[in-house]
Amino acid sequence: MEKVLTLLSFGDQGWGDELLQGAMVTISVALATLPFGLTLGLLIALASRSKSRWISGFATLYTTVFRGVPELLTLYIIYFGGQILIQRLWSGLGFEGSLSISPFLAGMVALGLVLAAFSSEVWVGALNSIHIGQREGAAALGLSRGQAFRLVVFPQLMRVALPGLGNNWMVLLKETSLVSVITLHDIMFIATRANVSTKEPFIFFSAALALYFFFSLLSAWGIGRMETRLNRGYVR
Amino acid sequence: MSWCELPGYWLGLEVLERYGCRMADGLVITMQLVAISSLLGFFLAVGLALLRLRGPRPVRWAIAGYTTFFRGTPLLCQLFLIYYGLGTFRLFWQDVGLWWFFRDPLYCCLLAFTINTAAYQAEILRGSLQALPKGQIEAARALGMRPVAIFIKVEMPQALIIGLRPLGNELITMIKVSAIASLVTLFDLMGATRLAFARSFDLSIYLVAALIYLALVEIVRRIWNQMEARLTRHMVLR
Numbered sequence: 001m002e003k004v005l006t007l008l009s010f011g012d013q014g015w016g017d018e019l020l021q022g023a024m025v026t027i028s029v030a031l032a033t034l035p036f037g038l039t040l041g042l043l044i045a046l047a048s049r050s051k052s053r054w055i056s057g058f059a060t061l062y063t064t065v066f067r068g069v070p071e072l073l074t075l076y077i078i079y080f081g082g083q084i085l086i087q088r089l090w091s092g093l094g095f096e097g098s099l100s101i102s103p104f105l106a107g108m109v110a111l112g113l114v115l116a117a118f119s120s121e122v123w124v125g126a127l128n129s130i131h132i133g134q135r136e137g138a139a140a141l142g143l144s145r146g147q148a149f150r151l152v153v154f155p156q157l158m159r160v161a162l163p164g165l166g167n168n169w170m171v172l173l174k175e176t177s178l179v180s181v182i183t184l185h186d187i188m189f190i191a192t193r194a195n196v197s198t199k200e201p202f203i204f205f206s207a208a209l210a211l212y213f214f215f216s217l218l219s220a221w222g223i224g225r226m227e228t229r230l231n232r233g234y235v236r
Numbered sequence: 237m238s239w240c241e242l243p244g245y246w247l248g249l250e251v252l253e254r255y256g257c258r259m260a261d262g263l264v265i266t267m268q269l270v271a272i273s274s275l276l277g278f279f280l281a282v283g284l285a286l287l288r289l290r291g292p293r294p295v296r297w298a299i300a301g302y303t304t305f306f307r308g309t310p311l312l313c314q315l316f317l318i319y320y321g322l323g324t325f326r327l328f329w330q331d332v333g334l335w336w337f338f339r340d341p342l343y344c345c346l347l348a349f350t351i352n353t354a355a356y357q358a359e360i361l362r363g364s365l366q367a368l369p370k371g372q373i374e375a376a377r378a379l380g381m382r383p384v385a386i387f388i389k390v391e392m393p394q395a396l397i398i399g400l401r402p403l404g405n406e407l408i409t410m411i412k413v414s415a416i417a418s419l420v421t422l423f424d425l426m427g428a429t430r431l432a433f434a435r436s437f438d439l440s441i442y443l444v445a446a447l448i449y450l451a452l453v454e455i456v457r458r459i460w461n462q463m464e465a466r467l468t469r470h471m472v473l474r
Binding site: 067080195199202 | 308311313324325412433443449
């Protein structure tokens with residue numbers, strides 16, 4: 001027991017502070033991905049409702065591809081593909097040496113593309129639930145289209161979409177564990193490194209699991225609070 | 237030339253020609269992993285869902301804890317804990333004669349995937365069983381059916397109609413998530429692809445793998461549509 005505490009303590013002896021730094025990286029990746037993925041997802045959802053068959057066809061293709069390909073594979077394709085692309089551009093412009101893509105950016109883009117595909121389904125369902133009369137009423141009051149979306153449609157949209165988007169967030173939080181394979185120093189990366197140097201995998205992967213579980217419970221609680229707040233105008 | 241080199245030959249992709257056979261072997265392992273763990277997970281989930289709904293209170297709490305924990309943490313971390321973490325208790329496993337199991341990455345993957353998907357499937361089945369109207373069970377009881385018969389002939393067929401789509405989504409998630417087996421030295425489809433890329437630095441092999449995974453998912457989707465049509469053939473839906 002004393003050994004466990006020493007290994008997980010803060011400072012030179014233990015890995016506690018390193019693990020907490022890893023947790024910060026995990027949360028940063030997830031938080032950085034969220035706005036990018038959700039905005040892209042909303043755009044894809046609006047595209048899938050477009051009258052143009054090309055635009056709605058693109059949205060269908062996008063969601064099919066990114067919902068069907070393993071996240072790990074998407075991550076590798078973005079990371080290595082981005083690497084090769086940037087290198088070609090760099091050499092093509094006549095510069096020497098090598099340029100590398102940051103793992104954080106690659107992880108954020110890959111996870112964001114996947115999140116966009118999954119969240120677009122949630123957005124579509126929520127958009128369908130809003131009666132056309134809401135937009136018409138807003139127009140009759142003299143609101144512009146942008147104002148109508150921001151002041152009338154969006155608040156109602158969020159109320160319907162939140163449970164689904166909350167699920168998307170929980171999935172995203174767990175998927176961030178994959179960025180450790182492209183050398184981002186998240187919880188999993190630190191736990192693996194601690195395992196290599198101390199040969200105590202059971203302790204460190206248990207600690208990692210506990211950290212993830214804590215964040216999941218915290219998120220579930222936070223999402224529940226947000227749902228209550230968004231539903232405050234409705235009688236159950 | 238063996239058959240598995242042909243797709244690469246036809247497409248003119250040298251990497252795929254050279255590593256086609258390894259990719260085919262990997263595909264078989266991926267399919268085995270997903271099929272076995274999903275099926276075992278399903279049977280486990282039926283029991284868990286039943287106990288979660290009708291078991292004694294401490295059992296219900298324990299199962300609620302189990303599903304919350306395994307759905308709230310990444311599968312990658314669970315897999316590493318089982319493969320690397322439990323692997324450290326080598327002497328203990330040798331004593332109880334289970335070392336052959338925890339030494340093999342394939343068995344560890346199967347174990348991790350099974351307990352993970354069981355947690356998800358149990359929640360799906362619990363929701364489906366709860367959604368059934370109470371009158372169904374009461375009517376079956378009034379007909380003098382035994383509890384086991386009621387469960388198999390009345391409850392499960394109806395619960396499966398409700399739970400079929402989510403269960404299909406879970407199977408698709410398992411296909412995708414099985415790619416992490418490659419991170420514990422297993423040469424599944426993803427593992428074979430990583431090997432091919434590491435040796436050739438040809439990115440197109442990743443795109444080929446993506447297409448294979450997409451095809452797998454599409455096949456499952458179509459089978460599921462067929463199953464849904466069959467399970468709901470007595471209902472007027474269209």
